[in-house]
Amino acid sequence: MQLRRDRAWDLDPESPIGPQLHRILRERIVRNDLISGSKISEPEVAKYYSISRQPVREAFIKLSEEGLISIRPQRSTVIKKIDSEAVLQARFVREAIEADIVKLLATRSDPVLVRELRAQLAEQERVAAGNPAQFIRLDERFHRTLAEASDNAGAWKFVEGLKSQMDRVRFLSLSFFPMPKLIAQHKAVVDCIETGDLAQAESAIRLHLKEILTDLPEIQAVNPEFFSQVSE
Amino acid sequence: MQLRRDRAWDLDPESPIGPQLHRILRERIVRNDLISGSKISEPEVAKYYSISRQPVREAFIKLSEEGLISIRPQRSTVIKKIDSEAVLQARFVREAIEADIVKLLATRSDPVLVRELRAQLAEQERVAAGNPAQFIRLDERFHRTLAEASDNAGAWKFVEGLKSQMDRVRFLSLSFFPMPKLIAQHKAVVDCIETGDLAQAESAIRLHLKEILTDLPEIQAVNPEFFSQVSE
DNA sequence: GAAGATTGACTTGTATGGAAGTATGGAGCA
DNA sequence: TGCTCCATACTTCCATACAAGTCAATCTTC
Incomplete structure (x- = not known):
């Protein structure tokens, strides 16, 4: 090979x-x-x-x-080729975990954390234009920060494993994925954490993590040779 | 050793x-x-x-x-000795996952599944009196059935890993753990799945999975030599 | 007697050789 | 030409040997 x-x-x-x-x-x-x-x-x-x-x-x-x-x-x-079924299941579990994490953070609404997250948002916007690979790194850092801030550092170990399945899809289509949209969703999450709005925070992170659901069929259609699906 | x-x-x-x-x-x-x-x-x-x-x-x-x-x-x-912090984090992640699983099942409300679950409930009541170890097996089967019925068999692989941390605590105190109470909580979950009540279903499973929170301090106090906590 | 150095018995990490099973390609035959 | 059989070259799994580091007890020395 x-x-x-x-x-x-x-x-x-x-x-x-x-x-x-x-x-x-x-x-x-x-x-x-x-x-x-x-x-x-x-x-x-x-x-x-x-x-x-x-x-x-x-x-x-x-x-x-x-x-x-x-x-x-x-x-x-x-x-293994990418198993879209496995990707969907990983996404499901990840959404469940991160939803509860964000809810927890919203109940606390720690100003120090919010400031850190806003700094990360600014950095994301700075690289958003040109460097998708770098943005993926920043995205990972953002979500890891959320997990660790919830005093559930152990939870991130699981999310990390789930991410590898999802990231395979992302790296297939570095060109077309909507960084400004994702950053806006990040910002919405931070806003809700700051204001302490549990319900809004939860729906914001869930919406964000559902994003791949809309992209996956497209990406799979464009790169069928990377997916298992029916073949084999 | x-x-x-x-x-x-x-x-x-x-x-x-x-x-x-x-x-x-x-x-x-x-x-x-x-x-x-x-x-x-x-x-x-x-x-x-x-x-x-x-x-x-x-x-x-x-x-x-x-x-x-x-x-x-x-x-x-x-x-390793039991790290109560790790137990709590595993519990947190598990609650998040299973909450979403049960919500999903409540939206579907599959009669075949409900019948299967009720059969398991009956079996749980049958062994509840005498055999705690056997009950733990049935409890695991119950939760696995929920996960698999949600078309997220992959999710169970994660829950299984989380359970090992929690089960260590359970096996420490096979005598005093309230099987009738747990079975009643199982039944409440099944009821909500049957009636399709999302919110009730979610809070039922969350309550059930919080049960160990009340037992853990007691168990730790009785068996301090099995826990790491402060010492090392 | 006490403190320090040293040797030896442990530990896990890595390397390598053999065993069992599978796929593949070519030879032999109809 | 097409099918069957077999040899060979692969694969992973297990066993064994070596290397490097750590710990503890003992022996030496002051």
Whole structure:
């Protein structure tokens, strides 16, 4: 498969290799740098990164649990195509979690948090025009900030896992996705947190997280080769 | 450590050993069969089950991700004590997910599902008197049925991971936990699903999942040695 | 007797070799 | 030409060996 054409994905031989490799491979899969549907094998990756097969195997197992690859013993391991059903389920769970998080934040209405969020909003608007990839980073930071501010840092670990499924879709269509709209939705959430309006805050974040529902069919129609759906 | 005194926890050499061992060890930890705070090592477990270190290692990694053990490289691996903070966070996330699931089910109000749930309620009442451990199984089945009926089978995978933290607390005090009350709460949820009352359904499941909040302090006070809290 | 250095028995992380199963391509035959 | 069989090259899974770090007890030294 097309493992070559790497860039700065280097790993530090001083710290445990397995987890490092897991992050690297996940990133490459989510960004569609590693093409979905293609095969990938332990010795191949091991040789490429000049490490043994054991850490590779451990990374593979984690990727498999996230639903990004499919390990078929004695057959092969393939990078799964995007399963739109899995994306929808991840989105459902994520909406449920973040809705409760935002409700919690609205009951508190912490001024320090609001100021931090507004600073992030400004930064989002600054990069909104030109850099979609960078915006995705800022978006992740925004949602992580919400989770951690609710004293549920543990909750973010789950949301993070759910995001990888959704992010695969996003990276498919970096060009057309409506950053100004998303920023406005972020702003609505912050406003409701500030005013302490629970119901409005909840519906604002739920609306925001439903955005992908409208985009998904389009993106899937444009890039059918990246989705499993009926085929296979 | 006290790995001996096993019972029927045997593994099938025909199917992959790593995942099997993971389930077995998780079960033993959750049931406090393996004492929290004690050390556990790869070669020890490998020798006991007459397998190599490799599958054991894979099981350990998974347990570590669930927050049940703590792997300290070159030092040792210990079975984590119950972190009441982690329990609370798991509970929070679980409530959020299941609340949305039940809301979804109430909008549909599927008679077939309701009949299935009522059958489970009857079974719960049948064993309620004598067998707390069996009740926990039925309780898990009840909640899993809800998740799967919402066409979000994927969501259950997450709830399952969250449950392990909460179940550790439950197994600490099998004697005093109010099965009739819990069954009544289950029944309230089913009733609301049947009548299609979204708001009532949501508050019913949320109330049900808040039950552990009242029990946790008591249980922790009675069994302080199983909790981390202040000490380390 | 007390404090410090050292050796040895642990721990987990990584590397490598063998075993069992599967897919594939070519040879042989009808 | 088309089908069957078989050998070979893959794959993942498990076992074993080595490497590097940590901890504790013991021995030495003051």
